[in-house]
């Protein structure tokens with residue numbers, strides 16, 4: 272096992288921008304020797320094409336994001352939400368990006384980078400299926416072979432996305448280990464990559480993993496806040512008082528926060544509170560995915576970060592009603608920004624997230640992903656001081672993939688704003 276990163280840079284400053292893989296005490300490259308050549312080659316390619324812009328890579332990516340992806344996505348004033356919370360709420364509509372989620376920003380960036388590196392094959396993991404879908408689409412667009420690893424449990428929860436990946440020509444390989452969710456899918460994809468590095472690039476789906484992934488994925492997702500900053504300035508002539516975004520691994524949050532980090536803007540990362548906070552030490556289970564709010568320092572998937580773990584350092588099984596947030600770790604940069612007090616972690620439980628889902632659907636005509644619904648739900652709990660006068664909330668994805676699980680989960684609970692559930696019974700065409 273190699274370990275690097277977390278050191279001071281040659282110029283004597285802390286390498287907190289991730290250019291050397293460290294974010295304060297977090298980050299690094301904790302990977303088996305077999306993976307070192309792959310991560311080093313990738314770190315070089317990241318420097319060359321993404322940071323230094325060699326061979327016109329940034330322009331190529333920008334053109335493809337526009338033509339294939341549909342960027343820029345709009346910001347939209349949410350009238351009912353603004354009235355309800357007595358402030359101006361603007362939505363950054365990443366749900367309108369091709370594929371229905373912010374994930375394409377990163378997937379297209381990495382698949383294109385793999386092509387510039389001369390790779391022929393793409394592997395990726397997926398939780399909610401949104402990253403897998405985005406990667407399969409990007410691979411088809413660029414004519415590359417693609418294999419997606421997905422936990423068995425997530426395959427059952429996110430069937431529409433499995434169909435979409437297959438339609439785009441990707442192979443979807445089920446992972447049966449553990450609870451059959453994102454953590455196991457990432458481990459399996461890393462195993463594949465370790466033996467196929469010469470021909471294959473691993474498109475990781477969030478700001479997690481060994482350097483250069485956290486910095487690189489952040490850079491690809493930063494387009495969310497780059498656009499939103501410009502759009503808000505043009506539209507209302509100001510910056511937001513606060514930015515609210517849901518956090519699983521943290522790519523939506525890092526992308527939504529990046530261009531506001533040096534400004535006087537409050538940044539809220541909303542995690543999945545699941546059914547309750549804390550870790551059940553005996554069973555090694557956390558009925559939540561709140562690693563920023565409640566986790567402790569450890570190493571997972573190649574980086575030092577904040578994790579849900581028991582007293583012996585065993586990584587706990589996480590839980591969330593939304594599979595895209597169901598992960599025991601979080602990006603190292605986000606962990607660092609929370610530790611510095613720059614980003615404020617908050618949590619929303621499963622019930623509140625379902626309420627958020629129904630509220631946005633009913634009052635604004637936008638059916639959000641269950642992940643996004645956590646951010647919407649947090650507005651209910653926030654104080655006027657926390658939100659300020661102008662809130663920017665990123666709608667990280669659309670909810671089509673979640674319809675079956677939302678109906679099932681809503682039926683089991685009393686959810687404010689939900690329609691009568693009998694309308695969804697098979698064969699029932701009648702309105703209640």
Ligand SMILES: Cc1ncc(COP(=O)(O)O)c(C=O)c1O
Nearest residue numbers: 477519520521522523595667668
């Ligand atoms: C729509 C949506 N939002 C948010 C997330 C959470 O991931 P991340 O924290 O990397 O943005 C996911 C993950 O699949 C997602 O599909």
